[in-house]
Amino acid sequence: MPAAAPPAQQGYLSTTAEAAKTAIDRLTFFSDAVVAIAMTLLALELPVPEADSAGALLDFLGDHYGEFLAFFISFFVIAQYWRGHHRLYRYVTDAPPRLVMLNILWLLTVILTPYATRNLYDGQDVEDSDFPWRFAFYAVVQASAAITFILAERVIQRHGLFVPETPRTLLERGYTVNLALVFTFLVSIPVAFVLYAWAFAIWGLIPLWIALARIAQHRLSTRTGSGT
Secondary structure (H helix, E strand, O other), X not given: OOOOOOHHHHHHOOOOHHHHHHHHHHHHHHHHHHHHHHHHHHHHHOOOOOOOOHHHHHHHHHHOHHXXXXXXXXXXXXXXXXXXXXXXXXXXXXXXXXXXXXXXXXXXXXXXXXXXXXXXXXXXXXXXXXXHHHHHXXXXXXXXXXXXXXXXHHHHHHOOOEOOOXXXXXXXXXXXXXXXXXXXXXHHHHHHHHHHHHHHHHHHOHHHHHHHHHHHHHHHHHXXXXXX
């Protein structure tokens, strides 16, 4: 685990243990509230059916499947963001200004995700000439979420803000997953301009990219350890 922050950095951190606990509690409570609101407000964008029969309801769902698909995509994407945030910050002991700013930028990507998803799916054909740009906007938002999370992890590690019982694999897992996400979303952008909807296949392989990244990281760690 990272060591405690050196004396030169003490002005960067809270001056007392109580202040540090208050700072990290406020950061996590605020983040939880923003994520919860973003997930809840997704439902307000769903169209309300005006159907008087089962057939009319099915027709309505067929006409508006894009909006419902956008809702489920955004909901589960944001839920995964929150899981990663909860997994990391439960072991963090302080919230210095730089970490707070990075967390705010991460929350910005959370708030943008529902809009980016609606923009991607809202009843527009993937064969339209503007589809690659809509696809690219969504991909950039997701890559930005992963990048801000990586930078936050770096701040936490650099300043020794972990409790002693932090799992040794926590940071390695976080870096591996988020770097795989950055790679996946950025690579998918040029594919969308050439192959249009086939670019979605790259997103569908995200679990595979993460697994391959973990294997590569494990081999690198093993090789580095054997060489020392």
